[in-house]
Amino acid sequence: MTRPFAPAFLQSSPDAATFLHPYHADAKARVIALQQRAKQPCHPSVLEALHLQHPPAKRTAAQEASLQALATTGTTAVISGQQVGLFLGPLYTLHKAATAILLARQLEAETQQRVVPIFWLQVEDHDLEEIATCCLPQHGDVLSLRLLEPSLAHQNRSSVAHYPLEETALSEIFSQLQQCLQGLPFAQETLDLLHETYKAQRPIGEAFAALLHEIFASEGLLIFHPRHPSLASLAAPVHQRAISEASAIEARLKEREEALQQADFRVQIPLRPGATLSFFHPEGPEGPRFRIMQEEQQFALAGSELRFSQDQLLEQLQKHPERFSTSALLRPLLQDQWFPTAAYVGGPGEIAYFAQLAPLYQLFDVAMPMILPRGRFVWVESSQQKLLDQLGLTLEDLQAPETSLLARLAEKQDAHPLDRDALRAKLWEPLQQSIEQLQESIQQLEPGLVKPLLKLGQQFEDGLEKLVTKIQRVQLSQDEQTQQRLQSAKQRLFPQGAPQERVYGFPYFAARVGLQSLKHTLLSNYHPYQHTTQVLHLQQENG
DSSP states (O other): OOBOHHHHHHTTOHHHHTTSOOGGGOHHHHHHHHHHHTTSOOOHHHHHHHHHHSOTTTOOHHHHHHHHHHTSTTOEEEEEEEEOOGGGSSTHHHHHHHHHHHHHHHHHHHHSSOEEEEEEEEOSOOOHHHHTEEEEEETTEEEEEESSOHHHHHHOOBOGGGOBOOHHHHHHHHHHHHHHHTTOTTHHHHHHHHHHHSOTTSBHHHHHHHHHHHHHGGGTOEEEOTTOGGGHHHHHHHHHHHHHTHHHHHHHHHHHHHHHHHTTBOOSSOOOTTEEEEEEOTTOTTSBOEEEEEETTEEEETTSOOEEOHHHHHHHHHHOGGGEEEOTTTHHHHHHHHSOEEEEEEOHHHHHHHHHHHHHHHHTTOOOOEEEEOOOEEEEEHHHHHHHHHHTOOHHHHTSOHHHHHHHHHHHHHTOTTSHHHHIIIIIHHHHHHHHHHHHHHHHHOGGGHHHHHHHHHHHHHHHHHHHHHHHHHHHHHHHHHHHHHHHHHHHHSGGGSOGGGTBOSHHHHHHHOHHHHHHHHHHSOOTTOOSOEEEEEOOOOO
16 A cells, blocks of 8 residues: 655655655755755746735835845745635645745745745636635534535636635625634634625635735735736746647656655656646636647547647647646646745645656756745644643544543543542441451450441441442533533544644634734744644733
């Protein structure tokens, strides 16, 4: 059975290092890699687009400094990105952005060269079901806020860049959100922020960017929208090679896929025979997009009846470059042609598909950036931590199957000083032995006194049993409460058995302690190049 690539990479395993260098564990290699990337300037058209996407009236002083730095040769970038989602989607979106900011600072300190954090909006995808959902904890369960029903989401093949927020659906979501956050200290502050950024008729990508800007603009984070009209012609050469060299690209990817499999690694993005790495939007950039498939001497659009010769397809690219978009395996090549990318911050899945990509960087003659892990976090409330401490459990314990966890708690309960066996051993058994010893002496002294002695012993035993019964009732009630609290904590920390950051969105946590406190905790407690999950305590700042 094959194994996931990311864990081996994060542990700097030699077999993983043959596919992807573990820069997170190699300080000298980081310095060399950054110095090499510093020779590449940011593409002027990309820099111009960034200025347009950060108008002077809205950009912060820190963002202005980032833009000026990018215009200077010698500056590099730490880039992360995420498919845009409702209210930023899962928590790891927030974690990715924070990691990019902090790693940019860390690399600056290590190399004494300017490094700028950038968040790439992945708005070319058409997975509306995923982007249209945000989950929150509610009454020990998971509340899913949905812009679209799954059946409707699958019918739309348009890039999410062009999906406008519908007033009716948005109004219903805000109504549910208000009920979910009701009573939390910073509920209104959080709702006001979301109302300000997620407005009806606004494309969801722009809403996502506006919210991310409100959170991290003061840290100098630049937010890049690749579907800006001015950039379409700039992307055309990459699509041209993806089409004209489709066979060579597929051969390289196939060779790397086989090498990964021989090393017993799971391939993150299985190859589709004949598939190029580009999509085509025949009705225009806002219309449905289809994967371009190579079929002998022509190209087909998967899911469509349309067919093109290579010349016809390249003519479409020349006339309408805005009608082409990238796949997950092509986007990084475009990104790293446009930016002097020193490092890309990715999650486990992204790390795995970058392991597939090295041969394409060589083919496209693009310098591959360092691949560094995003911070992985779990937010723990004080009540949850207190319960774990009381029960002697850790976060890792909560990931055990429920039967195993309950058995462990039962073992602890059996050793409780107030359980039945402990009380009998401590109180009744010594008394019973004393009565038996006394009975022989009393029998010799006066046999008639034996009966009252035994009666006294029986009364004590009966009284002890009544006390034990009352204690057990209290313990049972407390155990039920403990189990309920434990189940609630488990659902909050590992909802539906998954890592918290992959399920819940940030609105609940911002409403719980305030956005500024949440951000401060995140930026203050991250340990660079860490590959284990870090615990962050959800606490409201004083003052």
